[in-house]
């Protein structure tokens with residue numbers, strides 16, 4: 001029996017998995033993006049917020065997984 005690498009089903013974006021906070025409504029959520037502005041452990045990125053129902057800036061709270069690194 002071989003050990004399989006863990007994969008995250010249902011995640012449609014590449015890049016590290018982040019815990020992040022919406023700068024508009026303050027909602028925290030897990031997001032995946034490869035387009036962080038600034039330091040990946042404390043930067044910002046734009047992503048859709050389902051509470052605000054638009055693309056908004058998110059602040060990175062914590063890097064949960066460093067998977068999906070390109071090349």
Ligand SMILES: [Zn+2]
Nearest residue numbers: 022025049052
């Ligand atoms: Zn929001």
